Amino acid sequence: MPVISTKQRLAILTHVVRSDFHNELRHFRRFEVWHFYRHRAPDLPPRDLGPRAVQFHGLIDLLLKVSRIRPALVQGGEPFDFPTQLPIVLGALVTSRLLRVPFYSPIYENIPVETKFSDVTRLGIRLDGLIIPAVRWLAKAYGSKAILFFALNQGARRNLLASGVPPERIRNILYATWGVDLDHFSPRRSGREPDMGPNGLLFVGRLVRDKGIQDLLNAFLQVKRSLADARLSIVGEGPLATEIRRFADKHRLASSINVLGTIENRALPPYFRAARVTVSPSVTTKRWAEQAGMVNIQSMACGTPIVSTLSGSIPEFVPNGQAGILVPERNPDALAKAVVGLLTDEQMHQRLSENARAYVVERYDAPRNVAAVETVLVDLLTATHARRTGSRN
Numbered sequence: 001m002p003v004i005s006t007k008q009r010l011a012i013l014t015h016v017v018r019s020d021f022h023n024e025l026r027h028f029r030r031f032e033v034w035h036f037y038r039h040r041a042p043d044l045p046p047r048d049l050g051p052r053a054v055q056f057h058g059l060i061d062l063l064l065k066v067s068r069i070r071p072a073l074v075q076g077g078e079p080f081d082f083p084t085q086l087p088i089v090l091g092a093l094v095t096s097r098l099l100r101v102p103f104y105s106p107i108y109e110n111i112p113v114e115t116k117f118s119d120v121t122r123l124g125i126r127l128d129g130l131i132i133p134a135v136r137w138l139a140k141a142y143g144s145k146a147i148l149f150f151a152l153n154q155g156a157r158r159n160l161l162a163s164g165v166p167p168e169r170i171r172n173i174l175y176a177t178w179g180v181d182l183d184h185f186s187p188r189r190s191g192r193e194p195d196m197g198p199n200g201l202l203f204v205g206r207l208v209r210d211k212g213i214q215d216l217l218n219a220f221l222q223v224k225r226s227l228a229d230a231r232l233s234i235v236g237e238g239p240l241a242t243e244i245r246r247f248a249d250k251h252r253l254a255s256s257i258n259v260l261g262t263i264e265n266r267a268l269p270p271y272f273r274a275a276r277v278t279v280s281p282s283v284t285t286k287r288w289a290e291q292a293g294m295v296n297i298q299s300m301a302c303g304t305p306i307v308s309t310l311s312g313s314i315p316e317f318v319p320n321g322q323a324g325i326l327v328p329e330r331n332p333d334a335l336a337k338a339v340v341g342l343l344t345d346e347q348m349h350q351r352l353s354e355n356a357r358a359y360v361v362e363r364y365d366a367p368r369n370v371a372a373v374e375t376v377l378v379d380l381l382t383a384t385h386a387r388r389t390g391s392r393n
Helices: 019-028 059-069 086-100 128-147 153-160 215-224 241-250 269-274 294-301 332-344 346-363 364-393
Strands: 008-017 031-040 053-055 073-077 104-109 149-151 171-172 201-204 231-235 257-261 277-280 308-309 325-327
Touching: 008 019, 008 059, 008 086, 019 031, 019 171, 019 364, 031 059, 059 086, 086 104, 086 128, 128 153, 149 153, 149 215, 149 241, 153 171, 201 269, 201 294, 215 241, 215 269, 215 332, 269 294, 277 332, 277 346, 294 308, 294 346, 308 332, 308 346, 325 332, 332 346
Parallel strands: 008 031, 008 073, 031 053, 073 104, 104 149, 149 171, 201 231, 201 277, 231 257, 277 308, 308 325
Antiparallel strands: none
């Protein structure tokens, strides 16, 4: 490991490290940030990780590696993401205990525990009667030890309150979904924009049913009937890639639907700028709902209007009718109507484009949001130190 600076060290524990979270950690100024991660998302190339990104393999390995840097503060995981983040949650609890340092945690989960873990079966055995109380107990125990929670959305706040976390230890503030680099994600063209045609649509995300892929394809069929030159570019990977290509072949749309695969986060702005509309038709399931919708924020930053859904926490991040159009989920007809409306109404398109960029500039400036979080963390450390010092005097 490289030489450690004299700044206070912040250990961030993450299950999957993503580009839009990790890259913005460079804006921390008052902490030396170490990022401990289990897995790396495809959109984050290894060269972007940096010298203080450390992969771990299991709980014991995590504890050993975090202990070596002697952090002043630890960011833990999310008890509601069970059992995926259990090693992160336990890592924060044990590290805090062994090293006598405080920890905090961001919370994103907006599905109620009783809904997310209902009807869980394994080998024909119903397990929800065991899992729900276990998650509730874990969240309550975790909540009693953490010094603060950053709730990304209102559903996350409700989950914390239902677990007995006092309101004064919950902050509704952007964390991990920091926002964007406004100079990089901007309407200013670079000359590297791909040709998507005059009526190009863009989808960016995992190719899974939760992202509304089938609704997207059915809506695009209708858009093509109104606008023959419409084209759809799909960025991402997932199990539905083959199904998308079969759909395109079946409906003779192979020249109009382009599956591009994974594109690094830093390379996305030209694609947003080249598109006339970004479509994000996420759907809510029993175990998942959109927690923010980072693609929507990135597209709006580039001045490209979005058509998305009233799904999960998306309405908390996109003002419907002002910076984008939100339609009911699982409704290809409404999706197609909104897209065609944006493509054919130049005045509305221009208004939403300008409003979207202004909205992001006001709320989703990543360096400013990181600085706000850092101020909260410094104040917490100062208050914690003062309490401990006072208790010894």
